[in-house]
Amino acid sequence: MGDLAELRKVLVLYTGGTIGMKKNHQGVLVPVPDVFTNKLKSCQELNDPDLARIYSVRNHELITKVSSCSKVIAYQVREYHPLLDSCNMTPKEWVIIAKNIEENYNEFDGFVVLNGTDTLAFTSSALSFMFKNLHKPIVVTGSMIPIFENPSDAKNNILSSLVFASISDIPEVCVFFANKLMRGNRVRKLATSSIDCFDSPNYPILAETGFHCRIHRHYILPKNDRSALLVHTCLSESVGILYMFPTLSRTQEGTLGPFVL
Ligand SMILES: NC(=O)C[C@H](N)C(=O)O
Numbered sequence: 249m250g251d252l253a254e255l256r257k258v259l260v261l262y263t264g265g266t267i268g269m270k271k272n273h274q275g276v277l278v279p280v281p282d283v284f285t286n287k288l289k290s291c292q293e294l295n296d297p298d299l300a301r302i303y304s305v306r307n308h309e310l311i312t313k314v315s316s317c318s319k320v321i322a323y324q325v326r327e328y329h330p331l332l333d334s335c336n337m338t339p340k341e342w343v344i345i346a347k348n349i350e351e352n353y354n355e356f357d358g359f360v361v362l363n364g365t366d367t368l369a370f371t372s373s374a375l376s377f378m379f380k381n382l383h384k385p386i387v388v389t390g391s392m393i394p395i396f397e398n399p400s401d402a403k404n405n406i407l408s409s410l411v412f413a414s415i416s417d418i419p420e421v422c423v424f425f426a427n428k429l430m431r432g433n434r435v436r437k438l439a440t441s442s443i444d445c446f447d448s449p450n451y452p453i454l455a456e457t458g459f460h461c462r463i464h465r466h467y468i469l470p471k472n473d474r475s476a477l478l479v480h481t482c483l484s485e486s487v488g489i490l491y492m493f494p495t496l497s498r499t500q501e502g503t504l505g506p507f508v509l
Pocket residue numbers: 264265266267332333334335363364365366367390391392393
């Protein structure tokens with residue numbers, strides 16, 4: 249390969265969400281199949297034809313490079329069928345995502361999951377508990393504005409997620425959104441009409457981008473290189489969120505039926 253920069257490989261799992269939606273005849277945003285990857289291919293920041301030639305990437309692969317990083321990122325996009333508004337996602341989809349990552353684990357340096365923002369925090373949290381002895385980054389992201397619109401937060405979220413998935417060596421399920429990389433099971437969606445809609449109120453941010461890219465290594469989980477990856481796919485659906493409030497009584501707890509406190 250001579251002087252060529254090192255190539256890192258990422259698998260992108262595209263489950264749906266606003267990031268790939270288009271307006272229908274009624275002006276409502278809906279997921280549209282088979283258009284997203286071509287859109288990525290046509291964006292110079294996300295797919296560089298010169299690099300594609302130099303690295304002789306295959307037809308279904310995209311390739312990019314960010315100025316601040318010496319590595320080149322080649323990635324493949326797997327589109328799910330049907331594409332979902334994330335309000336319709338269930339544990340069944342979390343299991344499919346986890347299995348897809350497990351099947352391709354050895355072939356890629358990291359993984360990006362594109363998920364709608366409404367349940368993105370649930371997906372990232374569920375995945376973080378499904379993977380044990382993770383050695384590679386899994387970055388969950390999405391956008392508030394579709395990639396087909398201009399301006400949109402989609403390109404930045406995808407590009408930064410690709411960078412963290414390929415070179416960061418962070419052995420965690422994380423969420424990247426609006427210049428922040430956060431622990432997957434600590435994020436919350438806190439706004440519905442802001443680009444910066446996720447935060448991590450109960451754990452510090454793992455990394456940030458912008459003027460400088462900073463990874464806060466001391467907040468990142470240590471890597472356990474000796475143990476093999478384990479993926480738990482047997483999930484109970486009898487799980488709910490119960491917010492504690494001052495007058496919560498035993499009787500109210502009792503009305504929760506099959507949920508275990
Ligand atoms: N911004 C988004 O992705 C919202 C969308 N309704 C979803 O969660 O799929």
